Every structure is written in C-alpha cells, then in structure tokens.
Amino acid sequence: MAIMKLNIVDTGYNFRHQEVYKNRGTEQVSNNFLGNNSSIYPKDKVDITGIAKHIMQSVSGRQVELTYSLYKQEVSAEIINENGERIAVRNENLPNELKEISNPEIFNAFLKNTYAKVSVLSDGEYRLYINHRMLGGGKDDPEGSMTPRTQGRKEFNITSKVKYTDEFCKQNFEKLSKEKEVITKIIEPTTFVQKCVEETEKALEALKIGVIFEQVYQQNIRKKDLTNFVTDLVDNKPVVIRYGINPSALGVVVGQPLDKKVLHPIEESLLQLAVECLNKVPNAELVLSKESKLYPNNVVLVDIFVREDGKIKQDESSNKPETHTIALWRKKELEILLIDPSRVDFSKELIGNIKSVLKVEVKLHSPTGGVIYGTGGKETGYSELKSTTIAEHKHRDCVDIATKIGFEINELQIDENILSLEQIERAINLQMSNQKQVATYLTNTSHGQPNRASQSTDVNVRRDNRQVLELMK
Amino acid sequence: MKVQINQNTYQEYQQYVEQKLYDQVESCIKNGDLKELKKLSSENEIDFTHDSGFLGILAAGKPEMLRFMCEQSPNLIKLHGLDILTAAIWSHNIDSAYFLAKESSVDCSDLLGTNVYDYYVEMTGTEQYTNHVDHHVY
Numbered sequence: 001m002a003i004m005k006l007n008i009v010d011t012g013y014n015f016r017h018q019e020v021y022k023n024r025g026t027e028q029v030s031n032n033f034l035g036n037n038s039s040i041y042p043k044d045k046v047d048i049t050g051i052a053k054h055i056m057q058s059v060s061g062r063q064v065e066l067t068y069s070l071y072k073q074e075v076s077a078e079i080i081n082e083n084g085e086r087i088a089v090r091n092e093n094l095p096n097e098l099k100e101i102s103n104p105e106i107f108n109a110f111l112k113n114t115y116a117k118v119s120v121l122s123d124g125e126y127r128l129y130i131n132h133r134m135l136g137g138g139k140d141d142p143e144g145s146m147t148p149r150t151q152g153r154k155e156f157n158i159t160s161k162v163k164y165t166d167e168f169c170k171q172n173f174e175k176l177s178k179e180k181e182v183i184t185k186i187i188e189p190t191t192f193v194q195k196c197v198e199e200t201e202k203a204l205e206a207l208k209i210g211v212i213f214e215q216v217y218q219q220n221i222r223k224k225d226l227t228n229f230v231t232d233l234v235d236n237k238p239v240v241i242r243y244g245i246n247p248s249a250l251g252v253v254v255g256q257p258l259d260k261k262v263l264h265p266i267e268e269s270l271l272q273l274a275v276e277c278l279n280k281v282p283n284a285e286l287v288l289s290k291e292s293k294l295y296p297n298n299v300v301l302v303d304i305f306v307r308e309d310g311k312i313k314q315d316e317s318s319n320k321p322e323t324h325t326i327a328l329w330r331k332k333e334l335e336i337l338l339i340d341p342s343r344v345d346f347s348k349e350l351i352g353n354i355k356s357v358l359k360v361e362v363k364l365h366s367p368t369g370g371v372i373y374g375t376g377g378k379e380t381g382y383s384e385l386k387s388t389t390i391a392e393h394k395h396r397d398c399v400d401i402a403t404k405i406g407f408e409i410n411e412l413q414i415d416e417n418i419l420s421l422e423q424i425e426r427a428i429n430l431q432m433s434n435q436k437q438v439a440t441y442l443t444n445t446s447h448g449q450p451n452r453a454s455q456s457t458d459v460n461v462r463r464d465n466r467q468v469l470e471l472m473k
Numbered sequence: 474m475k476v477q478i479n480q481n482t483y484q485e486y487q488q489y490v491e492q493k494l495y496d497q498v499e500s501c502i503k504n505g506d507l508k509e510l511k512k513l514s515s516e517n518e519i520d521f522t523h524d525s526g527f528l529g530i531l532a533a534g535k536p537e538m539l540r541f542m543c544e545q546s547p548n549l550i551k552l553h554g555l556d557i558l559t560a561a562i563w564s565h566n567i568d569s570a571y572f573l574a575k576e577s578s579v580d581c582s583d584l585l586g587t588n589v590y591d592y593y594v595e596m597t598g599t600e601q602y603t604n605h606v607d608h609h610v611y
Binding site for chain 2: 337351363364365366367368369370422425426429436437440443
C-alpha cells in the first residue's frame with residue numbers, strides 16, 4: 001500500500017537522510033570520536049555539510065552558521081563577518097528552541113523558512129535570535145505575516161441570477177428609502193437620528209450592490225495580486241468559490257424568526273448557485289479513479305445566517321446579521337459532504353433542508369470532538385480576525401478556514417499518494433485542525449495556540465509546518 | 474531558613490503534582506506502555522475522564538489500554554464514548570470501535586448521516602443502524 005504523505009512525517013525524506021548519515025555521518029562519528037582520537041574534525045563538530053549544518057543570512061547582513069553536533073547532540077552557532085572572521089556564539093546566548101533540538105532531522109526541519117537576527121550584548125558577546133517565518137515573524141507583505149487571510153475577488157452582480165434576492169433588494173430598497181424620508185422630515189435631527197440616517201444610507205448603497213455575492217479565491221493569491229486576478233486565474237492553482245451573504249445590505253433581517261432546521265430564502269438561493277457550480281465539476285470519486293492531474297475545484301463555500309434562540313443573530317459589533325460559512329465538497333456523483341470549518345453543531349440541523357435544495361445525498365463531516373478549528377478565549381472573537389499578524393496569536397475566521405479546506409481537498413485529490421476518499425477526509429482533519437482531539441500530535445506543541453501555519457494559504461507552508469510539529473511532539 | 478507555605482502555594486504545589494501525574498499518564502498512553510500505566514494507576518487515583526476525555530481519545534488506537542482505562546473510570550465511556558469511538562474510526566482501529574460500540578454499547582445515533590458513520594459501517598461490516606442495535610458480521 002502506498003504511504004500517505006500527510007499522515008506520517010514523510011518517511012521517504014527521513015530514510016534518505018538517514019542513509020546519508022550512515023555514509024557520511026555515523027561512520028565519521030564512530031571512527032573519529034568514539035574509537036579513534038585522530039580526528040580531522042574539530043572535536044565539537046561533525047562535518048556533514050547540508051545535513052547538520054545550516055548557513056543563513058541575518059537581517060543585518062551577517063552570515064550565521066549553525067551546526068548540529070552528533071557527538072554532543074547540541075547546536076552551536078558562529079557569526080561570520082564580512083572579512084570571513086568566525087565568532088562563536090556562547091551557548092547561553094542561543095535561542096532556547098535551538099537548545100532543545102535533539103537530533104539532526106529536527107534540526108533540519110526546524111530551520112526551514114527561518115531567518116536570524118544578531119545583536120551585540122554589552123559584554124561584547126553576540127546573541128542570536130531565530131525567527132520562524134511559519135510560526136511567527138517573517139512579514140513579507142504589507143498586510144501581515146506569511147500566513148495572511150486569504151483574499152478573493154468579489155462579484156456582486158449575480159443577484160439577477162436568483163429571483164428571490166432581486167425582489168428582496170427592490171422591496172427593501174423602497175422600504176428603507178421611505179423610512180429614511182420619514183426620519184429626515186419628521187424627527188428632530190439629533191446625533192442618534194443622524195446616525196440612523198447614515199446607517200440607512202449605507203444599507204441602501206449595499207442593497208444597490210446586492211445581498212449576495214460570488215467570491216473567487218485562488219491559492220497563494222494575496223491582496224496585492226487581486227488587481228490582475230482575472231488574468232492570473234490559471235489551472236495550476238486550486239480555486240474555491242464562495243457564495244456569500246452581504247451583511248451590510250441585510251440589517252433588516254436581524255432578529256427575524258429563523259428556525260435552526262429551516263433555510264432562509266437567501267440561503268436557499270445561495271445553495272442553488274452552489275449546486276449549479278458543483279454540477280459543472282467532476283466529483284472526487286471520479287477524479288481519484290482517473291488519476292487526474294488537474295485541480296477539480298469541486299469545493300464551494302456557502303454563507304448561512306447564525307441562529308440564536310430561533311432568530312437571526314445580530315453581529316456583536318454591528319447592526320448586521322452574523323453569518324457563518326460552510327464548505328460543500330462534491331465527493332461522489334450523488335453525494336455531497338458538508339464540512340463545517342468550525343463546529344459541526346453550527347450547521348448540523350440544516351442538513352435535511354440542504355438535501356432537499358441540492359436534491360442529492362448530503363453527509364456531514366464529523367471530526368473527533370465535533371470541531372475542526374476552534375477559537376479559544378474571549379480575546380479571540382471573530383471580529384478581531386481580519387488581517388491579523390500571527391505574533392498576536394489571533395485566530396482565523398470560518399471563511400478563511402473553509403477556503404483553506406477547499407485548497408487542501410483540491411491538492412489531495414490530485415496527490416498520487418492518495419488512493420481513497422477517506423484518506424482525504426482524514427488528512428483534512430490532521431492538516432487543518434487546531435484541536436488536539438482531532439490532531440493528537442498537537443498535544444505537546446500547540447498548548448491551545450492557534451497554530452496559524454497549519455492553515456496557511458501556501459500548501460508548502462502547511463505541510464512543512466505539519467512536519468515540524470510532528471517532529472516536535 | 475524557614476519557609477512559610479501559605480494555602481495558595483500549597484494549592485499550586487498540588488496542581489503541579491497533579492499535572493505531572495497526568496503528563497506521565499499521557500506519556501504512557503502515547504507510548505502504549507500499559508504496564509507503566511497500570512503501575513501508576515495502582516499508586517495514584519487517576520481519573521481517566523481528565524481533560525474532557527482527551528486521554529480516551531489518545532488511547533483510541535490502543536484497545537487494551539482503552540479497556541483498562543474504562544475499567545478504572547467507567548464514566549469515560551458514559552461521558553466521552555462517542556468522541557472516543559469517532560477517534561477510533563478515524564484511526565482505523567476496528568478492535569477499539571468494536572469494544573466501544575458493541576461491548577460498551579456507545580450510542581451511535583448521533584453519528585447517523587455523517588461520513589464517520591459510513592466508515593464505521595464499512596470498517597466493521599456493521600449493517601446500517603437500526604434501533605440502537607448494530608449487527609456485526611465479523
């Protein structure tokens with residue numbers, strides 16, 4: 001049976017490196033240190049270039065050479081000045097993470113995507129800092145870290161495709177226009193009234209744009225890339241489409257009765273658009289059987305309203321309705337898998353209604369504990385999620401996680417090591433989750449931290465991060 | 474030198490000792506060291522429902538260990554049986570899944586309509602769910 005790449009720490013990779021150790025490392029250790037004192041190497045080092053040695057450029061332009069000693073089982077560092085002079089960094093001035101490294105595989109994996117900072121202490125000694133671009137720091141664009149929120153192109157002029165939303169816009173536009181007229185003519189213009197008028201104007205503007213939208217996300221696309229996004233839409237990156245609710249136009253629905261088992265007409269409209277989209281793409285079972293190399297793009301996202309006490313919930317920070325995003329994956333010809341990026345409970349009750357709209361079997365993805373990605377603590381509310389930096393340990397929102405799930409499913413479907421649908425579902429759990437119940441390797445490494453790199457836009461960052469975490473467990 | 478230990482310090486110490494114990498328990502489960510786990514269990518009072526059933530989830534792929542833990546803390550199945558069963562299915566452990574669903578009668582009805590239930594049926598050869606009773610065809 002083929003090895004599933006994501007469920008283990010790339011066995012092939014480790015094996016190849018162990019072979020190199022045998023040829024170049026272990027023999028040298030045994031010959032030079034353990035049995036024979038006439039070593040040609042300095043006593044505290046084993047020269048296995050490219051494996052236990054890592055040279056990086058510090059932000060101030062100095063070269064830093066890190067060496068893992070098989071003999072001492074520890075890392076040492078030297079600063080190489082412009083004139084080639086080497087200055088050893090004292091062990092106590094090394095970052096703690098380096099001191100904890102106990103084998104060369106961890107050494108290599110840990111130093112992927114890192115950069116160094118060197119500072120001179122008052123006693124003239126050097127202190128070394130290693131920052132991991134994946135786990136914090138390493139900002140590479142103006143909007144934040146290497147793991148920013150996924151950006152996508154939004155199109156609002158799709159309402160005409162759906163009769164209900166078109167009529168809804170017209171009706172509510174007229175209603176709000178009249179209300180605005182009444183408010184401005186009759187009531188004395190206090191600050192509160194002025195604020196109401198402004199908000200009504202904003203809602204009217206939003207209604208002109210539309211209550212629903214289509215947003216296209218493509219892997220590795222950032223805000224700065226969106227200008228040329230249309231021309232960049234190529235086959236070599238997975239695409240995820242979201243059918244979304246525009247909350248700015250929907251203040252009017254806040255507090256309206258809506259049972260947790262019943263779909264709102266706007267949600268139905270979005271699901272109809274989603275099923276139209278899914279009907280045009282191949283199902284995953286077919287993709288696996290044909291060993292296709294093209295991304296099937298058979299995951300779409302759909303927004304739903306958040307219900308609370310039988311009503312549409314108001315977003316805490318605005319007078320708009322709170323929305324949630326779910327992913328629908330065309331798994332088989334007549335079966336769609338609903339994946340809730342957060343809690344299964346958020347969308348579980350809607351399954352029956354969704355089935356009747358989509359007219360196919362809809363199954364629910366169920367990770368252990370019922371949560372793929374959870375936010376922790378009151379300081380990590382969804383309102384704080386936009387364009388956050390990982391250094392502040394903010395969590396991602398449901399849209400962002402659902403998008404990454406879509407990318408991951410696309411990547412896995414054309415991965416030659418993936419032989420079954422179940423492998424894909426299992427890998428989503430392990431790859432995307434920040435819950436230790438789902439990905440038990442997180443036990444010793446995350447301590448409840450969001451672990452944002454596991455949900456990076458870049459598939460390589462996601463997988464590298466996973467390898468590091470697996471090795472550190 | 475006399476050190477005065479106040480109530481808070483003592484509580485912190487107790488928490489520290491407890492945390493150390495559960496770290497050891499977790500380590501035994503991860504390493505599959507049932508002998509050591511039994512030893513720890515005989516020397517200490519261990520509640521295997523600790524950490525919202527996470528210890529049971531960790532043991533989902535180790536049926537013998539899971540059995541021992543359930544014997545020691547019968548509430549583990551009662552409170553967290555479904556989560557542990559889900560973990561057993563995702564980890565492809567047929568023995569654990571059988572032990573939980575058949576021997577310990579974990580109610581699978583909450584899993585109906587999920588992909589996990591389909592894999593449970595596929596993995597164990599169980600017929601589709603009918604009135605809380607699964608029929609295994611081993």
